[in-house]
Amino acid sequence: MKYDFKGIEEKWQKNWEDNKAFAIKENPDKPKYYALEMFPYPSGNLHMGHVRNYSIGDVVARYKTMQGFNVLHPMGWDSFGLPAENAAIKNGTPPADWTWKNIDNMRDQLKRLGFSYDWDREVATAKEEYYKFTQWMFLKLFENGLAYKKKSFVNWCPSCQTVLANEQVVNGKCERCKSEVGKKDLEQWFFKITDYADRLLADIDKLKGWPDKVKSMQTNWIGKSEGAEVKFKIDGTDKELTVFTTRPDTIYGVSYMVMAPEHPIVDELISGKPEEAECRAFIEKVRGMSEIARSSTDTEKEGVFTGTYMINPISGEKIPLYLANYVFLDYGTGVVMGVAAHDQRDFEFAKKYNLPIRIVIQPEGQNMKEEDMTEAFAAEGIMENSGEFNGMNNRDALKKIIAYMEEKGIGERKINFRLRDWLISRQRYWGAPIPVVYCEKCGTVAIPEDQLPVRLPENVEFTGQGKSPLSECEDFMNTTCPKCGGKAVRESDTMDTFVCSSWYFLRYCDPKNDKMPFSKEKTDYWMNVDQYIGGVEHAILHLLYARFFTKVLYDQGYVSCQEPFENLLTQGMVLKDGSKMSKSVGNVVSPEEIIEKYGADTARLFILFAAPPERDLDWNDTAVEGAYRFLNRVWRAVDELSEYAGGGAVDGTNLNETEKKLHFAVNAGIKKVTEDFDRFSFNTAISSIMETVNALYQYKDAVNAENYNKELIGEALRSIVLMLSPIVPHITQELWEILGNSENLFDTPWPKFDERALVVSEVEVVVQINGKIRDKMMISADLDPKGMQDVALANDKIKELIEGKQVVKVIAVPQKLINIVVK
RNA sequence: GCGGGCGUGGCGGAAUUGGCAGACGCGCUAGACUUAGGAUCUAGUGAUUUUAUCGUGGGGGUUCAAGUCCCUUCGCCCGCACCA
Numbered sequence: 074m075k076y077d078f079k080g081i082e083e084k085w086q087k088n089w090e091d092n093k094a095f096a097i098k099e100n101p102d103k104p105k106y107y108a109l110e111m112f113p114y115p116s117g118n119l120h121m122g123h124v125r126n127y128s129i130g131d132v133v134a135r136y137k138t139m140q141g142f143n144v145l146h147p148m149g150w151d152s153f154g155l156p157a158e159n160a161a162i163k164n165g166t167p168p169a170d171w172t173w174k175n176i177d178n179m180r181d182q183l184k185r186l187g188f189s190y191d192w193d194r195e196v197a198t199a200k201e202e203y204y205k206f207t208q209w210m211f212l213k214l215f216e217n218g219l220a221y222k223k224k225s226f227v228n229w230c231p232s233c234q235t236v237l238a239n240e241q242v243v244n245g246k247c248e249r250c251k252s253e254v255g256k257k258d259l260e261q262w263f264f265k266i267t268d269y270a271d272r273l274l275a276d277i278d279k280l281k282g283w284p285d286k287v288k289s290m291q292t293n294w295i296g297k298s299e300g301a302e303v304k305f306k307i308d309g310t311d312k313e314l315t316v317f318t319t320r321p322d323t324i325y326g327v328s329y330m331v332m333a334p335e336h337p338i339v340d341e342l343i344s345g346k347p348e349e350a351e352c353r354a355f356i357e358k359v360r361g362m363s364e365i366a367r368s369s370t371d372t373e374k375e376g377v378f379t380g381t382y383m384i385n386p387i388s389g390e391k392i393p394l395y396l397a398n399y400v401f402l403d404y405g406t407g408v409v410m411g412v413a414a415h416d417q418r419d420f421e422f423a424k425k426y427n428l429p430i431r432i433v434i435q436p437e438g439q440n441m442k443e444e445d446m447t448e449a450f451a452a453e454g455i456m457e458n459s460g461e462f463n464g465m466n467n468r469d470a471l472k473k474i475i476a477y478m479e480e481k482g483i484g485e486r487k488i489n490f491r492l493r494d495w496l497i498s499r500q501r502y503w504g505a506p507i508p509v510v511y512c513e514k515c516g517t518v519a520i521p522e523d524q525l526p527v528r529l530p531e532n533v534e535f536t537g538q539g540k541s542p543l544s545e546c547e548d549f550m551n552t553t554c555p556k557c558g559g560k561a562v563r564e565s566d567t568m569d570t571f572v573c574s575s576w577y578f579l580r581y582c583d584p585k586n587d588k589m590p591f592s593k594e595k596t597d598y599w600m601n602v603d604q605y606i607g608g609v610e611h612a613i614l615h616l617l618y619a620r621f622f623t624k625v626l627y628d629q630g631y632v633s634c635q636e637p638f639e640n641l642l643t644q645g646m647v648l649k650d651g652s653k654m655s656k657s658v659g660n661v662v663s664p665e666e667i668i669e670k671y672g673a674d675t676a677r678l679f680i681l682f683a684a685p686p687e688r689d690l691d692w693n694d695t696a697v698e699g700a701y702r703f704l705n706r707v708w709r710a711v712d713e714l715s716e717y718a719g720g721g722a723v724d725g726t727n728l729n730e731t732e733k734k735l736h737f738a739v740n741a742g743i744k745k746v747t748e749d750f751d752r753f754s755f756n757t758a759i760s761s762i763m764e765t766v767n768a769l770y771q772y773k774d775a776v777n778a779e780n781y782n783k784e785l786i787g788e789a790l791r792s793i794v795l796m797l798s799p800i801v802p803h804i805t806q807e808l809w810e811i812l813g814n815s816e817n818l819f820d821t822p823w824p825k826f827d828e829r830a831l832v833v834s835e836v837e838v839v840v841q842i843n844g845k846i847r848d849k850m851m852i853s854a855d856l857d858p859k860g861m862q863d864v865a866l867a868n869d870k871i872k873e874l875i876e877g878k879q880v881v882k883v884i885a886v887p888q889k890l891i892n893i894v895v896k
Numbered sequence: 897g898c899g900g901g902c903g904u905g906g907c908g909g910a911a912u913u914g915g916c917a918g919a920c921g922c923g924c925u926a927g928a929c930u931u932a933g934g935a936u937c938u939a940g941u942g943a944u945u946u947u948a949u950c951g952u953g954g955g956g957g958u959u960c961a962a963g964u965c966c967c968u969u970c971g972c973c974c975g976c977a978c979c980a
């Protein structure tokens with residue numbers, strides 16, 4: 074019989090579907106396991122990255138189930154977002170229609186890959202029954218002061234016609250469409266993620282099962298820096314400007330101040346001054362710079378004197394205030410103290426504008442001179458020119474100076490974060506409407522919980538021009554105030570899709586709940602996610618937001634966990650010819666064509682075998698053939714040997730040498746594959762299964778059919794099929810049936826190895842002389858180091874080699890090697 | 897600049913605790929079966945001047961023993977970045 078992958082895959086996929094084979098319920102008698110893969114955006118078709126992501130997740134889910142865990146393995150759709158709306162603009166199809174059609178197609182593709190999802194738990198963020206609770210989340214944040222509206226200078230993508238969160242601007246470009254992002258002064262909704270900056274940072278330490286890379290990316294993104302805020306008086310006025318500095322120890326070295334050109338006080342400071350015209354020209358120039366140019370390290374530092382002087386609060390010195398392109402309004406206070414001697418940027422700026430450079434920290438034992446400096450000195454040293462702090466180590470002085478400033482009321486200790494609040498409003502249609510109205514009398518009013526959802530209207534037009542479609546839909550916009558019943562206008566912005574995906578893993582625990590997003594009871598059973606799997610591109614955005622939501626929900630008593638994802642695996646990309654598969658390069662291999670040509674099992678096997686999960690994987694057509702060949706080899710083995718397969722246990726005490734070899738190979742294989750699955754080393758697990766299959770072929774070759782040991786053949790075939798089943802579920806289920814079994818492999822216990830089969834009487838050990846291998850010999854496995862030494866020294870070849878030399882030392886490692894050190 | 901990672905045959909990769917470097921697969925070579933082979937099976941396949949020597953980016957070190965530990969250096973990839 075030939076391996077008919079097509080018929081087999083269709084047969085079992087139908088069987089699983091008809092029997093709801095992967096539906097799961099809470100079961101207090103079993104340990105639970107939550108295996109989750111990042112849900113896809115329904116673009117229309119699966120790509121190889123999806124296949125890889127979901128193949129890894131499926132192996133984990135199936136393996137854990139076989140090991141007796143009650144496994145939650147759900148799938149859904151991150152289905153709000155711009156492509157649907159862009160398609161609507163282009164072809165006039167409503168975003169909803171486009172989205173549901175794509176979901177149907179992709180669900181079908183997932184099913185053809187045989188993934189073990191509980192489809193009863195499927196969620197789609199664009200469905201009313203889901204986004205109603207996304208709106209509920211907004212309300213919970215709003216009620217607790219964590220959602221607020223403010224006017225600010227925000228990122229604006231001219232192509233997407235919407236604002237973007239900081240996290241969605243990559244190198245000054247829109248994360249989605251790569252257009253250059255501009256700035257706009259708009260009133261927008263924010264989530265106060267900065268309130269959680271400290272906890273989001275501190276709890277990174279608790280994420281033991283996360284890759285260091287992701288943890289360090291989040292740490293950098295949150296960007297904590299410790300220092301002080303210091304108040305400087307504006308000369309000739311009562312007003313003060315506050316600066317943030319991480320180096321209060323250099324305060325005596327401040328020789329000028331710099332301010333962001335966008336700073337709100339600039340206008341007042343320069344008005345009427347002789348420098349006004351020059352300053353205004355400079356502000357215009359900086360405004361005209363692109364975000365990328367502005368924030369690039371290569372951009373030359375430029376500035377202009379404001380005509381204003383400041384007073385150093387600690388030395389009383391009068392110093393000039395400049396505007397400069399290297400100071401940013403959105404970090405710290407937008408005002409920086411210039412310490413030319415001890416900060417490289419300040420050094421360059423001071424050199425350019427001939428500002429004084431004053432050393433206040435000397436490298437220990439040196440006497441540096443200002444005029445000799447070619448770069449700033451930023452390392453540790455001894456204080457000088459710093460009044461009462463002279464002679465101290467600068468680290469000690471730093472603390473003392475903060476204390477001094479706090480005492481005098483001129484400054485205080487301050488921790489600053491790079492993290493900004495999360496801008497969540499989007500001027501687009503296809504998203505969850507922000508559940509807020511603006512009432513003439515009551516002002517901003519949140520929609521009460523029991524009136525959710527705020528439905529997305531369907532009678533909207535997509536012109537791609539001007540404002541958001543919702544703002545032009547009068548039926549939607551004109552409403553009544555839930556508080557006073559008077560006239561009110563709805564918020565026309567929708568929420569960033571990352572809001573929807575910040576809680577979907579909770580919804581899977583209780584997907585049909587129509588009263589609440591989820592019940593505490595259900596999330597208490599299933600959470601945390603034991604294994605989360607997805608691309609590293611979500612290292613900051615999604616993973617940070619999801620952690621934030623979990624903490625907010627924890628604080629409000631809705632969940633018991635403070636971190637949602639116990640273990641995280643970031644899988645590598647799928648490449649072809651060394652570069653990322655993309656339409657423009659023309660190196661795309663579609664999952665469909667591979668399934669068509671070789672079947673889903675081959676696709677899964679190849680993708681898991683070709684590289685470890687975290688590493689990039691280069692697609693290789695001939696290696697795919699190799700995977701297909703291996704499945705055929707397994708198929709033939711079962712096909713030819715199944716009639717000899719006995720059901721009983723192998724009597725390990727009564728085997729000949731050939732039989733022992735196979736018995737050993739099978740049990741060693743189970744041991745190795747189990748260990749490899751436990752550490753997600755699927756490529757080596759597969760190679761071990763291949764070795765087991767090779768051992769079976771060797772046995773088959775060496776023994777005549779009439780002498781087959783039926784129990785042994787049965788053990789080998791069953792073990793191979795069981796070990797392969799999480800990886801290639803269709804062919805193994807068929808083979809399982811051929812071997813006379815009827816149960817679903819998914820529910821069959823994972824094979825156990827027999828410790829006794831692994832016991833060997835003799836082992837091969839290496840004999841080294843001075844660390845170089847000189848011979849190998851078979852010795853009794855239980856020989857102790859002393860015994861091994863005696864055997865080795867009695868070996869003729871060794872005797873000859875060490876003849877006339879003095880044996881200094883002999884090291885013997887049981888069952889491994891003997892090293893004889895001679896002189 | 898800061899942070900994370902990587903560097904092993906012709907290729908993908910293995911070596912989990914310092915203990916036989918190159919498992920397994922791809923490719924290649926030969927043989928068997930065959931009218932035929934792009935099927936299948938078997939054997940071989942790091943290099944070289946092949947009783948042996950060399951070999952895990954380079955240099956140095958620790959050790960009886962180093963791909964693995966330490967120091968140093970080069971190259972590549974990813975993330976952040978005029979962050980005060």
